Amino acid sequence: MLGYVCKYTPMELFESMGTDIKRLTPSVTDFNHADTLMHANICSYTKAVLEEVMEQDYDGVILTTCCDSIRRLYDTLKSQFPDKFFFLLDIPRKVNDFAVTLYEKQLREMLSAYEAFSGKKFDEQKFLSMMLNKAALTKAESKKNAAEITTDVSKTSVNIGIMGARCNNEIRELLTSHQANILFDLTCTGISRDFTVAKENVLNSYAAALLNQIPCMRMLKAASRETLLDGFTDRLDGIVYHTVKFCDSYSYEYADFKQRLNLPFLLVETDSTKQCAGQIRTRVEAFVEELKVKKGYSLTGQNKKSIRKGDTLYTLGIDSGSTSTNAVILDENKNIRAFSVVRTGAKSSQSADAALEDVLKKAGLTQEDISIIVSTGYGRVSIPFADKTVTEISCHGKGAHFLFPDVHTILDIGGQDSKAIRLNDNGEVVDFVMNDKCAAGTGRFLEMMARSLETSLDELGPVSLQSKEDIEISSMCSVFAESEVISLIAQNKEIADIAHGIHKAIAGKAMSLLKRVGLNGGFMMTGGVAKNPGVVAVLEEQLGEKLNIYEEPEIVGALGAALYGVEEMR
Amino acid sequence: MNIVKTYGNYIKKYAGTRPDVSRKMIDVGLHLEKFRTEHFAPKEMPNAYRKLNTLGVKNTLFALEHPEQTIWSNLFAPVEIFQCFGLNALSMECLSSFLSGFTCEDYFIDQAEQRGIAPTLCSYHKDFIGAVNSGVIPKAAFAVTTSMICDGNINTFRYIEKNHPIHTYMIDVPNTYSEEAVSYLVTQLKELISTLEELTGKVFHMDELSAVLQRENQSKAYYREFLELQKTRYYPSTLTLQMYMLFATHLNIGSEETLDLFRSFAEDIKNYPEFHGKRIVWVHLLPFYQETLKHYFNLGKDYQIQVTEMNLDYMDELDVNHPLEALATKMLNNLYNGPYERKAAMVAKLAREMNADGVINFCHWGCKQSSGGVFQLKEAMKKENIPLLVLDGDAMDRRNSHDGQIKTRLEAFLEVLDNQNGGN
Known part of the structure; x- marks a missing residue:
């Protein structure tokens, strides 16, 4: 099996030769090999690819000159594994006849190198008929899909576009699990491959089709990428802009769009490690919340609780942070009945139990008296007794506005963020x-x-x-x-x-x-x-x-969570 | 607090609200620096380096005072063509270095990062973007960049073009040499020439370009003569001067003044004695401000930087009969273009030929093409049996270099070199 990294890779050529070729989307735990064989300060996707190729049994990798880190990855792989097949395709940044000829020549060079390596033979006719079949299939599918789509975008959902550098599935899944509708994914991992190949000059037309895809940031035509949004502006609520740690190319577009387009943007940076999932979760959830509020939706859901458990209704907000776990109990008139700040220990759920116990004691109440518990903070999902969760971003906003209605900008400095x-x-x-x-x-x-x-x-x-x-x-x-x-x-x-x-x-x-x-x-x-x-x-x-x-600056998030609880009861 | 820093604080103070005042201060500061280099250079500084010093400051000053005759470019742009139009290149790398010389780099870098530019991007690029955004740099007539060597080039220039409308030409340089690549490039150079003709109203003459290339060849020949003697002589320089060499080897190469400068280097070094200390070949950029490195290398008697490899990124003779093809070949075969093994091999050969005692490679923050190849350089130097020191830091943002770390590594390395000779 071969691996590849870039959408400009002519993977269909290998497919036609019966060679398995797979896009590399590594998710690793550390960069031990890469930090030694390359350097810590290069693109983390590149480092992760090196880790994956060293751990897994690939016959080779097709790389492109998409960036400096990948160019060096090619140098490194070639010297580390002299017996495997590595080919670096140089993608022209301009697309004109000269560029297409230049790229076609490289495709031929790559083919003959691979023929020599594998003993397989490339058959242009076979490739052509495969491509024609694919095109026919795509056409049939899109007809079918067009019939199926009844533009029934649920009213409670927000419409989000994904842009930026290669985006893993985690972000897409996070968005859909929070009832966000993904309008488009214009990162290089979200683009479909339907190429029209001419019957004459097969490779030349294939090279042209490859180069004419939606331009990534290394291409000169990237200046026109803004027009990609044109068809969506009426429905688009916000953009999740994804970048990769130590890949700088997309930050330019982010800076540019954020400055000029009147749209909410969320910048999410990942580093191809398994660890970063938790950190992006809060950002993505908070962003979806922000957009929902803007459209007037409730954050805590539709099924409001109105169970009166005593004379007064109480809500409890609990904020599970990295340094402290804070809890606040509010009555239905939004008076603070009690609060508690306990140090977060090794297990966030235990600290949450401790905070719950402490705050109930201070309030002279039992858990039975509380109508609704809303959790927030990094550990919000690991609190089993919470009825609802809201991110700490929304909760801090809610709490701050309640305490100081004139506040427009909040700075929250916690233990780890x-x-x-x-x-x-x-x-x-x-x-x-x-x-x-x-x-x-x-x-x-x-x-x-x-x-x-x-x-x-x-x-x-x-x-x-x-x-x-x-x-x-x-x-x-x-x-x-x-x-x-x-x-x-x-x-x-x-x-x-x-x-x-x-x-x-x-x-x-x-x-x-x-x-x-x-x-x-x-x-x-x-x-x-x-x-x-x-x-x-x-x-x-x-x-x-x-x-x-506020006199107790640590409890603002928990207070906000409790306020969400009060709103819930009305 | 030192004077430069106080001065820099004022530049930063006004940059946000009165960019014109900051601009004026930069201008006055450079005039003072020019005066200082012409009249008060340290007496140990050799003559040719004094000339170089003046050239660097003058070059930048001219660009700031005559933006209408200036092209913003990167270090690898075909400046030979600009010269035929009487245009002066102001490279964003050099401009950023000067701002760092005024200790203002943090302000402009922060400015760019606050807009959303990645903190992991090369500091030269961030600084340039911040300075242009702030309006302290007068807008040039035109901008030219090449795609080669550094990811930032195309993106930085495109960002600037979009946000501060400035007519820009981008040259796409393929990764390796081939005949097709040469014609792809020559077409682009022709396009650049006709754009410049339109812009300036001047007619381009191929003969003039040939003459520039002729002078470039002569300059490089003098440079080789100089390097031949630099193998054994004591010809002291500073970190800043090693960087300033890029004004001669890149931004002004081919001009009469630069030819004269290289002639001076070749002549002047003949008057200098033999060197008995440790000889260092430097790879890539130099953090000119760094205290420990300055202490050991600036006009020092015990350790001498013989040459910075970046100045030798293309030393082949240019074909003056086919000037455009020659420039295309120069870009394609630049040592920093293409696979790193070429560069590693060249550094090994250079260190061997210069009789270097050691090689220092500086990994500049944000420079992936150089950091990513460190391991291969280590391997190449191991084969050559010449000690290599890899330093991490930032060539212009002081906040990304840590003196304690650099000091320990450098001193340990120099001890290794000193002990080695003790054995011989």
Whole structure:
């Protein structure tokens, strides 16, 4: 079996020779081979392909010059496996007669190399009749489909388009499982292969058909990609824009579209590892929620509960975060009856049980008295006693608007991620960005730094306010920053000044997140880091505005979840 | 706080609200730098390098002050053709380096990233995009990029073209040499020429291009003479000057002034003594600002960077009788085009011929084509039995290089080199 990576690959040629050829869509657990044989800082899809080829038994791989990482992958594979078949096709970026001739020549070179490798023979007539059959089949299918589609797009669904770099099935499945209707998938993995091949000059016309597919970002014609959206604008609610870690080509289009098109965009970045599923889940769910709210749909479903369990109705919101698990009980008039903050242990469900027990005790209630429980946060799906789940993005928005109705921009810095959320005047989420996978700019970063300075996390903030000297921590990476802090300690710098420098670094990261959703006045900060007066002071200085901070900044998400519960009961 | 940094802070301060003020400050700063290089260069700096220093600053200054005679390009664009139209190339790599020289790179890079440009993209590209978006760089008359070597080229120029309407020509360079590839390229060069004719109203003469290529050949011949002596002589430079060589070997190659400069290199080095320290061949880019590297290599007596391989990416003689074909061949056979094994073999050969004691390869943040080949370079150097140090960092964004890490690795490497000779 051969593998291939790119839609411009002439896989039908191999098919006609009876060779199995499969698109490589690896999902790996680590990059041990790739980090040694190549480098950590190259496209993660490329690294994953190398891992897969090293682990699985492929006879070879057909690659294209689609990007620098893949070009180097070819170099690496060829030197590692001299006995296998690797061919690098150079795809012209311009499509004209010269380019087609150039590509046709390469197809012929590839064919003769493969004939020599496999002992098989390419038969042009056989290929032609296979292609003609395929075309006939496609035509018949599309006729059938056209008859079947009654444009019955369910009214409660939102219409989403997928664009960007190669997109795995996970994202598509996530979307459909949240009742989102995928209008189109224009990533290279979503495009069908129906080519018309002429009976004369077979290979030339095939080369032309390949090159004339929807242009990917490496092609010169990509400038016109915006027109791809033309047929959908009346129905399209938002776009999920997918990129691959260390693949930069698509970020240009994202930056461009986001700036110019008046459409909600969600940027999702994956890295071909199994681990990234959880992180994209929150983003995709929150995005679907955002779009549903915009269309006036309820987030918690249609079947409203109205079981009165006592004199007063109570709802409970529980936010299962990486550092703390927080719970809030509200009565039907939206008064906070009790709240609880417990540290999240190794198992999120146990911490959730502890928080539930604690908050019920504080409220003097039993679980029987609670009409509805809404969970949120990273661990929201692992809370068995929750009736509904809503993402922490929507919950923070809800909670923030309830506490401070004038807030338009929320900065939430939690233990392992930070996010900026933009609200409209009604408190509905209109945009958000998240930063995770990297500890820079999160509570975890502060914890690491406090440890290096041998102070407690609680002291770090007050201490920094005594700072007299301006110190800059220049590294973005928390690992580098830690060694920078250590060398500052070695230089005998004052702890107050180093702490101030650390807070400036965090604030810098936070500011760039905020700028990505837009600096709209009425700022609120939530999450544990909001308790640090040092970070707050630097941020307020940079924003030129006071931050709204609730007395218990960690419970805003849980409060929002409980508020969703109250809405549910009406 | 040092003066440059304070100055840079002011440039950044105004970039958001008054780009014209920032622009003026960059201009004044470059004038000061030009004056400094002409009159106050360190006395250890050899004459030819002083000339080079001035050329680099002057070149950039001219581009900023005469945008109507300037083409924004990448490092590998066919500048020989621009010269025939009296146009000056301002490469986005060099422009970014200058902004980094003013310690402003963080502001412009952040600006690009906030728009949605990937943080993992090469810093030169992010910096250029941020600077153009901010309006601190006066818009050039035209833009030309080639697709070769770096993924960013086409995309960065397309983004700029779309967001700041500027007429752009993109040259698609195939990955390897073939006759068909040459004709595909020649057609594009002809298209470029007629576009420039239309733009400038000037008529292109093939003879003029031949003359440029003639001077380019002569320049390279002088450069080879220089390198021959550089094998043994002490001819001190700095990290910045090694990068500035790209003004001579790429952006201004073929001009009278550059020919004169290469002649000076070939003559000047004859007056210099033999070198007894450790000789280093540098691969790819240099982080000119990096304290530890500056300490060891800038005009140092113990360790000398003999040559930076990037300046030798094409050293073949150009066929002056077929200038367009020659330029096409130059692009196709550029050492950075095509498979990495060619480059690894060239570095090995270069290190051997230069009698280098060691090779340092700098993996610049975001540069996949160079990072992705590191393993092969290691293998090639192992065969050659010449020690190789791979450093990770960023050639222009200070936040992506960590001094502690670079210091430990570099010093350990230099200790290895010192001990090796102790044994001989």
